[in-house]
Structures are given as structure tokens and as C-alpha cells.
Amino acid sequence: MIETERLVFRKYTTNDLALLFGMTNDPDVMRYIRHGRPWTKEETIESLNRFIGWNEDGIGLQLAFSKEDGKLIGHSGLIPQTVEGNQEIEVGYWVIKEAWGKGYGFEQAKAWKEYGLSQLGLSRLVSLIHHGNIRSMKVAEKNGMKHEKDIDFNNKNIALFSIDIL
Known part of the structure; x- marks a missing residue:
């Protein structure tokens, strides 16, 4: 199980x-x-099933909880993505609104970057970030990623941040 100084992660379940x-x-x-808008319950159920399926392969999103009080902070993990025809692994992170501005985005992103590079032996990780999401861009940069280029992804122009370890 992955954890940080303030967070503990666990895989999604149907519950x-x-x-x-x-x-x-x-x-x-x-x-x-x-x-860019809230998901319907059906979209959420579909995504939950996808998240559970990813975790069966050792990669995927996990819920993040505060060690101090057990409250949900968000979710994060390593997400399989197809970017411009190439298979990539994305460091993804969400933080619930009540926990914004407390460093949890970076704490999650750093943990998953380190896990991907050191435990899984990956040599490249990406983060796909919508333009305007300045906080997430700053998290990616603080996490050692560089803005590689802008790409079209799911019918949106977004920023591709990456880190390569050779």
C-alpha cells in the first residue's frame, strides 16, 4: 500500500x-x-467500474484519505492513456474542494511519480492538464515535469507535461 506523510491510499471497490x-x-x-462539467450518476458508475478494472493490473486511481482523521482528500494514481497513438502512463490527481490549497495535489502526484519510476521501473510519465488549470500545472512542474507540448486529447486542446528518466 502506498502512503505519504499525511495520506493513505486504497483501491476503489464497488462500495x-x-x-x-x-x-x-x-x-x-x-x-x-x-x-468540464459534473458527471451524471451513470457516467460515475461507468468510471468507477473502469477504475476498479485498472487496479487489477496494478495501475489505476486510488482514493486518498487523511491519516489524521480518515476523511477523503481526493484520488490519484497512474492512469493508462493513449496519447497521439502512443501508450502513456499519466500521473493523475484530484483534490476535493474542502482540501484545496493544502499541498495535497503535490503530495499525491509526488508519491505516484516516485512509485511509477522506482517501484514499477517506468522511464516516462505524463500529466494531461486542461489549459487554465494553473494549480495542476504548478503541481506538475513542482513534481519535476516539464511542459512538453499542447495536444488534442478527447476533442480538447490540453497541455502535456512529462518526465523522462533515461
């Missing part, structure tokens, strides 16, 4: 629909995710 829907139903959290 986590309410936790995930609490995040996907918040317009502020979802502003820069996928289509």
Missing part, C-alpha cells in the same frame, strides 16, 4: 460509488476534468 459521486458531482472539482 465507493457515493465517495466518487461526491467528487464527480462537484462543478468546481470537475471544471478541468474530461468535459
Whole structure:
């Protein structure tokens, strides 16, 4: 199990629909995710099933909880993506609105970057960030990633940040 100084992570289960829907139903959290608006319950169920499936392969999103009080902070992990026809692994992170501005985005991103590079032996990681999401761009940069280029992804022009270890 991965953990940080303040956070503990766990894989999604079918019992986590309410936790995930609490995040996907918040317009502020979802502003820069996928289509930029809250997800329907059906979209959330579909995504939950995908998250559970990813975790069977040792990669995927996991819920992040505060060690101090056990409250949900967000979710994060390593996400398989197809970018311009290439298979990539994305460091992804969400933080619930109540926990914004406390360094949890970086704490999650750093943990997953280190896990991917050192435990999984990956040599490249990316973060796909919607333009305007300045906080996430700063997290990626602080996490050692550089803006590689802008790309079209899921019918949106977004920023591709990356880190390569040779």
C-alpha cells in the first residue's frame, strides 16, 4: 500500500460509488476534468467500474484519505492513456474542494511519480492538464515535469507535461 506523510491510499471497490459521486458531482472539482462539467450518476458508475478494472493490473486511481482523521482528500494514481497513438502512463490527481490549497495535489502526484519510476521501473510519465488549470500545472512542474507540448486529447486542446528518466 502506498502512503505519504499525511495520506493513505486504497483501491476503489464497488462500495465507493457515493465517495466518487461526491467528487464527480462537484462543478468546481470537475471544471478541468474530461468535459468540464459534473458527471451524471451513470457516467460515475461507468468510471468507477473502469477504475476498479485498472487496479487489477496494478495501475489505476486510488482514493486518498487523511491519516489524521480518515476523511477523503481526493484520488490519484497512474492512469493508462493513449496519447497521439502512443501508450502513456499519466500521473493523475484530484483534490476535493474542502482540501484545496493544502499541498495535497503535490503530495499525491509526488508519491505516484516516485512509485511509477522506482517501484514499477517506468522511464516516462505524463500529466494531461486542461489549459487554465494553473494549480495542476504548478503541481506538475513542482513534481519535476516539464511542459512538453499542447495536444488534442478527447476533442480538447490540453497541455502535456512529462518526465523522462533515461
